[in-house]
Amino acid sequence: MPLKVGLVGCGAIGAEIAKAIDSGVVDAELIAVCDHNPQTALALIESLQHKTKKADLAELVRLSDVVVEAASQKAVPAVARAALAAGKRLMIMSVGALADMDLFREIKSLAKSHCSQVYIPSGAISGLDALKSARAGRIERVTLTTTKNPSGLRGAPYIMENRIDLDSLSGPTQIFSGSAIEAVRAFPANVNVAATLYLAAGEKEVLVKVFADPNIRVNRHEIEVEGDFGRFFTRVENVPSPRNPKTSYLAALSAISTLRSIVEPIKIGT
Ligand SMILES: NC(=O)C1=CN([C@@H]2O[C@H](COP(=O)(O)OP(=O)(O)OC[C@H]3O[C@@H](n4cnc5c(N)ncnc54)[C@H](OP(=O)(O)O)[C@@H]3O)[C@@H](O)[C@H]2O)C=CC1
Ligand SMILES: O=C([O-])CC(=O)C(=O)O
Structure with a gap:
């Protein structure tokens, strides 16, 4: 069946x-x-x-x-x-x-x-395999840096509440920095992956930075983890879904x- x-x-x-x-x-x-x-x-x-x-x-x-x-x-x-x-x-x-x-x-x-x-x-991220293994030991630090085109960030509560003018940007600009919990509330359709990292790391705080870049055509997620195992860094340059640019294929x-x-x-x- x-x-x-x-x-x-x-x-x-x-x-x-x-x-x-x-x-x-x-x-x-x-x-x-x-x-x-x-x-x-x-x-x-x-x-x-x-x-x-x-x-x-x-x-x-x-x-x-x-x-x-x-x-x-x-x-x-x-x-x-x-x-x-x-x-x-x-x-x-x-x-x-x-x-x-x-x-x-x-x-x-x-x-x-x-x-x-x-x-x-x-x-939309890579590196969860290593993070899950690392969690069996001590994890020191987890950082997620997400960069999207303004078209993928438009309408997010954080953008609206802070009246961020995405159209005025000419290059990569950091628009947010905070915890995973703050990030998923600020950008509910953009950084669900922050919560995935937070949970996979055993509810370890994740520093999340969000950048808007009018020249980028991919949804980029960079993850850095440090702990007893050493350090890893991953970067995914995702093709956005044609139907929903917030979401990576x-x-x-x-x-x-x-x-x-x-x-x-x-x-x-x-
Ligand atoms: N874990 C991850 O790595 C990722 C997670 N996501 C998340 O996954 C989810 C789906 O993404 P995606 O397919 O791109 O989103 P879409 O907005 O393209 O599709 C979601 C669909 O579900 C509908 N919908 C919304 N709320 C409800 C509800 N309460 N009951 C039934 N239907 C509902 C929407 O309708 P309507 O449009 O009319 O509201 C829409 O048709 C989103 O929450 C997204 O943020 C996305 C990318 C990566
Ligand atoms: O698809 C992506 O790039 C990630 C995303 O939107 C999310 O985690 O909510």
Whole structure:
């Protein structure tokens, strides 16, 4: 029996996941989709060869083995509670929601008490394998430096609240520096990866810097980690999703790869 996947959020990442299942890249069945905009869900279904059904959250959870959240940080509490309370496995893309440590602990405890599992893909960054290994020892410092084109940062709460004029920039400009928890609230659709680093490092503080650069065409994430193991530095220059420039294509690929790892008998990497 193929793994039954229910998808919440039919945007840039959701559409790539659906396409990967539809084309057989992931050996699974897309059992249902939902989106708070019914037209978005219907358009995605229309684009698929193997049609699936549009469902509300309760029905989607009932039909699924794995529920994939690819919607928004705001969607995470309801999706996580519904999926885990029903004993279903859960993948979370809007990881920034888990910077709310009360929610994180509730999700962890729900997963444990219902013998379920929560998957947090690497998303748009590299280096989580080494960070997870490093965590077995002492980690000294974690830094994330994210640089995006203003088109990928527009509309973020931090930009609006501080009235940052992105159009006036002529070169790379640091617009934010703060903790992972501050960063995911300030840029909920830009630096979910900061929360992923924070959790992978064992709730170790992450210094997050965000740069806007009108001349950059990639979403760049640079990570530096120091600890007992030594030091590593990684840089990813991501192709932005054509449908949503805030989101890197690699984030969708990482969700697809995580789904594949659920169904593959051999697991490679930390
Ligand atoms: N972990 C990582 O590395 C990364 C995580 N992300 C995060 O993953 C999530 C998905 O990204 P992406 O696909 O690019 O986002 P998109 O905005 O392209 O797609 C999200 C879709 O979900 C819909 N949606 C939003 N809230 C809800 C809800 N409560 N219930 C149902 N549907 C909802 C949106 O509708 P509408 O547009 O009408 O609001 C939209 O159709 C985002 O939170 C994003 O920030 C993105 C990149 C990397
Ligand atoms: O896709 C990216 O480059 C990262 C991103 O938006 C996020 O972590 O929210």
